Amino acid sequence: MRVRNIRGIEKKIEETAGEKYIIDPSSNKGRWKKVFNNNNPIHIEIGCGKGKFITSLAQKNKNINYIAIEKVEEILYKTVLKLDKEESLKIILGDGNDLLEYFAEDEVERIYLNFSDPWPKKRHHKRRLTSDVFLDKYRIILKNQGKLILKTDNTILFEYSLNTLNKKWLLENISLDYHHSEEIEDSPTEYEEKFRKKGIRIYRLEAINQK
Numbered sequence: 428m429r430v431r432n433i434r435g436i437e438k439k440i441e442e443t444a445g446e447k448y449i450i451d452p453s454s455n456k457g458r459w460k461k462v463f464n465n466n467n468p469i470h471i472e473i474g475c476g477k478g479k480f481i482t483s484l485a486q487k488n489k490n491i492n493y494i495a496i497e498k499v500e501e502i503l504y505k506t507v508l509k510l511d512k513e514e515s516l517k518i519i520l521g522d523g524n525d526l527l528e529y530f531a532e533d534e535v536e537r538i539y540l541n542f543s544d545p546w547p548k549k550r551h552h553k554r555r556l557t558s559d560v561f562l563d564k565y566r567i568i569l570k571n572q573g574k575l576i577l578k579t580d581n582t583i584l585f586e587y588s589l590n591t592l593n594k595k596w597l598l599e600n601i602s603l604d605y606h607h608s609e610e611i612e613d614s615p616t617e618y619e620e621k622f623r624k625k626g627i628r629i630y631r632l633e634a635i636n637q638k
C-alpha cells in the first residue's frame with residue numbers, strides 16, 4: 428500500500444492555504460466551477476513560481492477563477508504566503524504533464540506560461556512547456572478560442588514556441604520587446620522584474636486555440 432508522505436513543507440502549505448490548496452486536483456476534473464461555486468472563466472498558470480503574477484491578477488480580477496500550478500513545493504509555499512482571503516484562486520502542487528488528469532475537455536479558458544524553463548539541450552526539448560507534447564494537452568483542456576499567453580526572456584525558447592504553436596494555433600499580439608501596460612490583463616512576474624532591472628528584453632505572445 429502506498430502511504431502518502433506529507434512532508435513538513437506540504438503540511439505548512441495545507442495549514443496556510445486552507446481551502447485554497449487543492450490536495451487532489453484529479454478529483455475535481457470536470458467540476459472546477461463547482462469547486463469555485465460560480466460560473467466564471469478558469470485561467471491557469473503552469474509553473475507559477477513564487478506566485479507574484481497570479482496572486483496579483485487574482486486580487487485585481489475577482490470575476491475570474493485562477494488556478495496556480497507549481498511542481499516544487501518549497502517554491503509553491505512562497506505563493507501561499509501571498510494569498511489573500513478574498514481572491515478566487517486555488518493552488519495545486521502538481522506537474523503540467525498531468526493536466527489531463529486535472530482538467531476535462533474545454534474546462535479552461537486561458538493558460539499562462541511565464542518564463543518557463545528553457546531546457547537548452549536537444550534531448551530535453553520535449554520537456555519545454557511549449558513542446559508538441561504539452562500543446563496537445565492544452566488544446567484539449569482549452570475551449571475553442573481559448574488563449575495561451577506566454578512571456579519569456581529566452582530567445583531560443585520564444586523562437587521554438589513560435590514554430591510549435593504556428594502548426595495549429597492562431598498567433599496574435601507577438602511582441603519582441605514587451606513592456607507591461609495597464610490596458611492588458613497582465614502583471615509582472617518575479618523573473619520578469621529581475622530581467623527588466625538588468626535591461627533584458629521580454630518577449631510575449633498570445634495563441635488562440637483552434638478546434
Ligand SMILES: C[S@@+](CC[C@H](N)C(=O)[O-])C[C@H]1O[C@@H](n2cnc3c(N)ncnc32)[C@H](O)[C@@H]1O
Nearest residue numbers: 474475476497498499522523541542616617618
Ligand atoms: C523559471 S521559473 C519561473 C517562475 C515564474 N513563472 C516567474 O516568471 O517568476 C519556472 C517555474 O516553473 C516550474 N515548472 C517547471 N516545469 C513545470 C511543470 N512541468 N509543471 C509545473 N511547474 C513547472 C519550476 O519549478 C519553476 O518554479
